[in-house]
Amino acid sequence: MPAQEHHLPVTRTARYFQLGTLSAHTTQVWIVCHGYGQLAAYFIRHFAHLTDADPTLVVIAPEGLSRFYLQGTNGRIGATWMTREDRLAEIEDYVAYLNQLAESILAHVPSDVRLTVLGFSQGAATVSRWLAHSPFRPAHLILWAGVFPPDMDLTVANNLLQHLPITLVCGDEDEFIKPTDLAYQRTLLQQMGAEPEVISFAGKHSLNAAVLRQLHGLGH
Template sequence: MTEHHLAVTRTARYYQLGELSAQTKQVWFVCHGYGQLAAYFSRHFAFLSEADPDTVVIAPEGLSRFYLSGNGGRVGASWMTRDDRLHEIEDHIGFLNQLAGHVLAACPADVQVTVLGFSQGTATVSRWLTRARFRPAQLILWAGSFPEDIEPATASRLLQGLELTLVIGTDDEYISVAQATQQHEQLQQLGAAATLITFDGKHELNRAILAQLVSAGSE
């Protein structure tokens, strides 16, 4: 038995908060974590576009969906698993590059782009940005980490001078503050202008910290 692969066309899903126009000043690409759906994840960012009509939030969804428990009920999405992982990574980079091209074509050339990955989404956005056709003004890795399998030279090209923020809850079940601190130091060594923010909470987003990051990004 031999394994084969065939590239096919499929339909990807994303959600948009706000309207793209020649007046758009900020675009946020936000990638959910394992087992989440973009429709629900994007609601955490609704206040951005509600507060500023010149800000648009784009929430892509992982291409693999599954039932979270048994054969029915709630559905979640995933960016990848360890099975056929490299092809899933390629598929998602292709999806995100195509999506970004579509979105940014409708924006002014000087639009400011923020990319946020949560949990499993941190690895997805990090790998994507090493091959993206734009450079973000700000990268936020929330409750996750920068992939160790990205070559140091490739990582350094992306991170050199990049405004990067790591966010972690003090009671996160999957990543400790100590691990986040170590990663923060490693990313600084690779050239990132990295900041580590902690908050009282678990493996979750935090509205107050998000608002703080929005204010910092718009200064």
């Protein structure tokens, strides 16, 4: 007789990092999700120059719920949002986590705050799936060196993408995203009713300070 698979919802502690102070003076909140094998504490450092220049900006970097050693059984540690194993349950878990985090954050800022959501690499699919099941829509969605998940239900995807400003960002020497991949991604989003802006920069699979400053300026 084969083993029976069951699921048991449990409470666990999630970790996130923050730059800036949430207050009545906050005009912009960025929620930024890291890529596979990264940690939020290091990922958020790329945004420090934005909050240093703009005290009305707050950046929140949640961390994936699963951590692992990047090589062997010691040394550097990274986090992931999900794997293919029990993927639907992992997606449900991080969607619930990000919804709870966003609700907590937005309760401390004015109701008209401008919310930007950025997903880098694996984080791009993560934020897309999350926003498809969130009670709010951001002012701007940035998918950086990652893709909108092609397996998302078309009706859900269309509802999310209608009238949502989207920017696709990728380095011209990205090891994982080729120009043809970026073009396909743009076409896919257009077929779903979106008209994404595409920004390319000289670089590899990484964030870029100048582009981040450009994107931050769009919120003013």
